[in-house]
Amino acid sequence: MDFATTGQTLVQLSYLAAAFLFIVGLKRMSSPVTAVSGVRWAGVGMVLATLVTLVFMHASTLNLILVVAAIAAGGLLAWVSGKRVAMTDMPQMIALYNGMGGGAAGAIAAVELYSGNEQSLTHLGVAAVGGFIGSVSFSGSLIAFAKLQGLITKSVRFSGQKLFNLAILLVTLGLGVAVVAGVYTGPLAVSLFFAFALLLGIAMTLPIGGADMPVVISLYNALTGLAVGFEGFVLDNAAMIIAGTVVGAAGTLLTQLMAKAMNRSLANVLFANFGESSSAGAASVTGTQKAIEASDAGVMLAFSQKVIVVPGYGMAVAQAQHKVWELCQLLIEHGVQVRFAIHPVAGRMPGHMNVLLAEAGVPYDLIADLDEINAEFDTADVALIIGANDVVNPDARTNKSSPIYGMPILSADKAKNVIVVKRGQGQGFSGIDNALFVLDQTRMLYGDAQSAVGQLIQAVKAAG
């Protein structure tokens, strides 16, 4: 066997090993105990496949230098940003890194289509489909990133938007078919195809509200996986086909789970603009919010038997998870039974709140999910809502005209007392009034979560 054949065999074996390690890694991520080892196994697979590819690929010196430079630049940038980003900003970083993967799949397709080396119709077609999906995922993820990062604050909506988007989709598909079939070829045709695909990703994502963004990011994650799988077929690369398809399937499942937790169908998220119908439901909340001083709230907490904390995105934004845990430790010393109630979509993604609480050092056994905790609110003296809103809105249970009607919620309204830590009297992420805030047993503690919880800590200490 000559060097080249041996090399190709080694490359194939390294891809086999990588695919194996990815699947084992994903499986190990299914338990908190083995999860870190899971991502490390997958990491070993990635390094192995990359190194073996680098050693055995046929490249001119210039191209080899470019490859190494691009890996160094992209890797370094992502490493620094990934290390520095705050846990609260993780969802948009995932969107960003995912978009990069989609862009890379798009770039592979672009290389195939521009170079014109590819002759087989099947390969050209699959390359174009993968390039289309990858490009949509790329530009769409960047918009999702910009929205969560606060760079784009408005959801752009206009009448006839769906028709406009449909038109872009049809033009993109038409161009794609023309390029693949050889009817309309050349660099300009290929460029137009990619330009329209990128435009579609932007146009699709702009009208979607911030609250629905996790579902969208998850969808783009699945789409990138699919695009990678398709490009893997074009390049005869089994590792890409397997890894891409596994992620495509897993991402689709995850997207469904998230949409289900929010009581929204995927079609609803993508095509019906959230909040459009909310004005009808919003009018139904009558009554006034009653304020409370931190000192009184502190006394109430200190002399409770049982407190259930409901953390939401407001807590995450204020970086108050450490303070909240400090407060809870203090309460536990006072003999108060403390539990954390986590809604499936608390934070911005399922599990995001668990990550934030884990960061603050809250033990798992104090954390309960929706099904577990809902029966316990009856026995709680205080439900302490910190920066959560829609997930505790009883309208979801009772008010049929509310846009969130039917969404499973935490039954905080069943607690004897409710203290809501909230920045102001405004509405939540979805722009819906909250019926919980005007109940008789509810008191509002206005302020940034960080400082408000700080005041509560002082008040509990003062209460002895």
Place this chain on the structure above:
Amino acid sequence: MIDGVIALYIFMLAAFTGYEVISRVPVILHTPLMSGSNFIHGIVLVGAMVALAGADTTLVRVIGFVGVFLAAGNAMGGYVATERMLQMFVAAGKKKGKN
């Protein structure tokens, strides 16, 4: 050479595998898991490398370079983000043991 039908078999089996492996993951790990699966499709890097390695015009070189750059960002960023998040679960778990 992976021909059409074999590719379809691989697609099918990989899709089942992805679905089955993920369906057993608890909700608390969903965000790290999304990040982890995001890391795994970073394998697009090897494809981008091969595409750039074969580049023979400036246009294709530029696109290939951008592709490798983006793919490396996907893989590295995905790894760092996932590991950082999962590390926290380990820390929280240990603390629980001590208390």
